[in-house]
Amino acid sequence: MKKIPTFKLLIFIGSIAFSNMLYAQTYSFDFSTKPAAQSKAVKTDAIYSAETGFGFENGAQISTTSNGISSAKPFLFSVAVPEGNYRVKLMLGDDDGESETTVKAETRRLMLEKIKTRKGERIEKSFIVNVRRPGIAGGGEVKLKQRETGEEQFTWDDKLTLEFNGPRSSVDVISIERVENVPTLYLLGDSTVTDQPGEPYASWGQMLPRFFSAEISVANYAQSGESLASSKTARRLDKVLSLVKPDDYVLIQFGHNDMKAVDVATYKNNLKTYTAALAEKHVQVVLVTQVQRHTFEGMTITNSHKGYPDAVREVAKEENLPLIDLHAMSKVFYEALGPEKSLLAFKPGDGTHHNAYGAYELARCIVEGVRQSKLPLKKFILAQPESFDPAKPDVPESFFMPASPAIVSIKKPDGS
Incomplete structure (x- = not known):
């Protein structure tokens, strides 16, 4: 040849x-x-x-x-x-x-x-x-x-x-x-968003690039165990602010760790600190509600995040920002599988952190949220796979993602 x-x-x-x-x-x-x-x-x-x-x-x-x-x-x-x-x-x-x-x-x-x-x-x-x-x-x-x-x-x-x-x-x-x-899609968040380093852990953030074209970059600045306050103290927000351009996007999902450290009012104010700083850079902010934990009572997921998802919704409404309601979508996703089969979306023994299947399906939820929005970002979504309904997820037993090699000993992600 x-x-x-x-x-x-x-x-x-x-x-x-x-x-x-x-x-x-x-x-x-x-x-x-x-x-x-x-x-x-x-x-x-x-x-x-x-x-x-x-x-x-x-x-x-x-x-x-x-x-x-x-x-x-x-x-x-x-x-x-x-x-x-x-x-x-x-x-x-x-x-x-x-x-x-x-x-x-x-x-x-x-x-x-x-x-x-x-x-x-x-x-x-x-x-x-x-x-x-x-x-x-x-x-x-x-x-x-x-x-x-x-x-x-x-x-x-x-x-x-x-x-x-x-x-x-x-x-x-x-x-x-x-x-x-090329525009860049920045991610800020916690362990459910970050690039997890080893099997069987995975996050929706590290699956996201697969669904976008070669005309946009995904830069994942999320980190395990972080809250809005700790991420800011670590200067992750400063790093993003030093890089963003007006045609860039920033997706923000915090709450798992915030709820253990601050009340809802403080959380809401901390979130507004982020949105205000990014607004000065004329970058498009997209707020994401917290992904649900595996907290079934009978056949129904209960809200373990209390008033924190509503705080995100309120900030989005007050500041006229796009919202991806992953809290609602993940509830539909888990309940579609049921209490037992939905465990196949998580790392065994961990009701917070996902495996490749769970992360992949949640990334599809995020992509669907973008697709249904008015954001110019949606023009970068690949044609395949097509639209996603969390009530009809991919069959977990049929899902396969080649496992990455074990480079070093992997620890449990920070946070819960």
């Missing part, structure tokens, strides 16, 4: 150096045995180092194919890049057989789901990955938790990391280009 033309991997030089490594302006990563002359050949034993600035993370088990690489086990490939948004283009497929590839980025953000190719077929896919650093323009930095430099190491490091997964994932070429002219 004719060799597919190699893409160029464009990485723009920044002022930040990482372990004395210089960022090259142009890379071309070709995984085949006969790379084009202008390409950078990547061998299967190319382990990432600060000196090379690219390579596979430890543990990769990869086979060379006629046109690229393939594996029946998940593997990670990293590239050193400065902070920013990057359009990633992948040429997927294999001359030697069928392939099925799921791609996650950074800390298990779902970007592509089960992309299948026939023998000899090629498919080009693209998406935007947000890469960030703790530093804040103007001085200072985000106060990271210990978990954010441990099991969540890929969230704040100096690399863009891609995870290739599936029964037989195959990739020929990776192209990455820094982009400045």
